[in-house]
Amino acid sequence: MITLDTEFSKMHFHMLGVGGMGMAPLALFLKQAGCKISGEDDNFHPRVHQLLINNGVDLSQKFNLQSVDGIIYSNALGPEHPALKAAVAGGVTTMCRGEFLAALCRRFKTVAVAGSHGKTTTCGMLIYALSHSGFPCNYILGGLFLDDTQLPALYCETSPWLIVEVDESDGSIESFDPIVSLLVNVDWDHPDFYETKKKFIATFQGIINRTKEQVFLNHACQNSTELNLKETEATIHTFGDGGEVQLLNFKDKTMTLGGSLTPSSLPVPFEEPFNIQNAIAAISVARFLMPNLSLSSLEGFPGLWRRQEVLYEADGFCVIEDYGHHPTEIDKLFEALRLREGPLLVVFQPHRYSRTLQFKHQFAEVLSKADQLIVMEVYGAGEASIEGGTGADLFESCSDLSSQVELFFCEDESAVIERLEFINPIKGVLLFLGAGNIQDVASDYVANLIRSDAKESSDLLSDLSGLVSPGTVLRETEPLANKTTLRVGGCADYYAEPANETDLQVLLREAAKLSIPVHLLGRGSNLIVPDSGVRGLVVRLNKPFFQQVEFMEDGRVRAGAGVRLKELCGTMRRKEIAGFEFLEGIPGNVGGALRMNAGAMGGWISDVISEVVLMNYRGDVFTVPVEDLHFGYRHCRELTDTIGLAVVFNAGDASSLQSIQHTMDSYQTTRKESQPRQPSAGCTFKNPEGSAAGLLVDRSNLKGFRVGGAEVSDVHANFIVNTGNASASDVISLINELRKKVYQKTGYELDPEVILFGDKWKNHLNPLPNKPCTSQPVSSG
Secondary structure, eight states, X not given: OOOOOTTGGXXXXXXXXXXXXXXXXXXXXXXXXXXXXXXXXSSOOHHHHHHHHHTTOBOSOOOOGGGOSEEEEOTTSOTTOHHHHHHHHTTOOEEEHHHXXXXXXXTSEEEEEEOSSSHHHHHHHHHHHHHTTTOOOEEEOSSOBSSTTSOSEEOOTTOOEEEEEOOOTTSGGGGOOOSEEEEOOOOOOOTTTOSSHHHHHHHHHHHHHHOSSEEEEETTOHHHHTSOOTTOOSEEEEESTTSSEEEEEEETTEEEEEESSOOEEEEOSOOOHHHHHHHHHHHHHHHHHOTTOOTTTTTTOOOBTTSSEEEEEETTEEEEEEOOOSHHHHHHHHHHHTTSSSOEEEEEOOBOHHHHHHTHHHHHHHHTTSSEEEEEOOBOTTOOOOTTOSHHHHHHHHHHHOSSSEEEEESSHHHHHHHHHXXXXXXXXXXXXXXXXXXXXXXXXXXXXXXXXXXXXXXXXHHHHTTSOTTSEEEEEEEOGGGSSSOOOOEEEEEEEOSSHHHHHHHHHHHHHTTOOEEEEOSSOSEEOOTTOEEEEEEEOOSGGGSOEEEOTTSOEEEETTOBHHHHHHHHHHTTEESOGGGTTOOSBHXXXXXXXXXXXXXXXXXXXXXXXXXXXXXXXXXXXXXXOOEETTEEGGGGSEEEEEEEEOOOEEOOHHHHHHHHHHHHHXXXXXXXXXXXXXXXXXXXXXXXXXXXXXXXXXXXXXXXXXXXXXXXXXXXXEOSSOXXXXXXXXXXXXXXXXXXXXXXXXXXXXXXXXXXXXGTOOOOTTOOOOOOOSOOO
């Protein structure tokens, strides 16, 4: 148990699963309070990752377990998670997020927002209304505002009040004893934890009984009105139909509230009935805390991320994403969306097998109200698969219930995209629905829409031709296979070789205007180009401007991103500078080596760097010292969303040309003996913890195993070689076969190290046979 005394702001907490919606805001709050916060997550969303970094949370994972005062972990983690096991084994104090939040709340006058669904939006409205009326308070939301200018957490040293969203899913709600409680609604959920509806309602009865001063209840919620209110000493307030605060009228996005209060009108930026009810709940509490609350306090409310979020809208067609995962809230959402014109097409990803099993028939009844329905496989969130509770089971229930709905079942994300491309909706609403990783599917589909629109409305090359210098190469439908070391794959939609830094900035900014994705291609090693090619603009920095090597007065060496590693080694040898010999023979350039933290013969490029010059995708240029970069195994975190323009290397040690050449010859001999000479992308798989990928493939007797023209090398089993006529599909199929056979033989799961250029491996990797669904990437708090 972590003890939070008066000096808690001086403590160092390491957070496991810090990218989750319960964890990230808590991390921001503790950081603002003065704590040292580090964290890790197996599956960061880019927006959350950047938000944490921008606000000073250390995500480098370079920490000593013994240096932290406690580990805070997401309830999405199982006890077998490696980092959690290591902490326990090391004697480090650990605490789940809910228990820690409850302990933190005891230091404040807490307003707890709870309920089965709608609590994140309601809590966000309460926070926003108070903040924009000048009421000082601390807060920790369980989600993100759509507008990043409003952080999801705030530490206010001068205020005793703390507004928090309280989660009931893991039972930690029983540790909270707030000053004020707001129960948005009470509908049975989380059957994996609460076996019966009675136990679920008893949990909310408990927080009412423990509330010290004020309780706000939804008078329109039947389960809420049936709660026993005689055992609480708190004053009870009601809102909603028949309550003390109720809606008298709603017109032109203005709600008029009355009841026990003097009627007043408040403008709001929404009109969905469930959001109006959420707003009534939020305003009821806000007015209690601040009687002179501004009547315009919700007028600019930006909404919440993944809550009725409009991702795309054009010509009578819109794409919306929503986090809904309970039949009751989905029914209310459908009711609101039916106010829009046109058909309703829904892509639904069930969340948790236990919930799907328990509410399968209710889900089917509600989902059958769509005009078209695509059911995905369940997002387990750490649960093992349950018979009767799979996505396929839900699909069957929907099929049995209605013959009017056009139904499809898609097991994975790529199948969803293919089905949507076949359906090609152009009118009405396309809703991506669920609390799992369905947001990735939505994002990919919308990206395809935007690219299609861009192609129809503008020709990128025509736009660029008059904006860049004559030395810049611009081509359309450019073959990429001959630009890679594996020599497979299709074409790029657009291809460019900028002549200089200014032209690169123009390329990035013009592509951004058209929402065309940009992909950086180096020497083409360590990657596979799909046969379908690469959507967007592929940029290669191989013009002379990016291939310069400069020797600086302080002894350091500046090399452009396009400098070949072989050339860099040769230059250093001629200057009799040692320390760079290990780069000889790596088939790449400086920019690619930086992005992948290339290494060989016991050396890594990160070992010899002083600083790097980066450009973000807006065209801004900045220099970063090596100590501010986060290198890992075949990875540099900063290069995921920036472009390396140049690297400044540390001054090397003086040595003789003969000595350096001898070392390079030795390394070259080792490579020739241990690596194939046929075309390859380098090492195919990452080394799993406790073993080596090549050894596992070899011991599975797979050397020489082939699919089409792709073959496992006889020289090194972690290399797939192109025997002369391989396709990318051959290579990907071979990778899937190797993963399956190695898993069956050894129990080790191999993950690709080689990059699938312009695509994601998750769209192409097959599930492993008989692999128990006992774990998911850490992503939700």
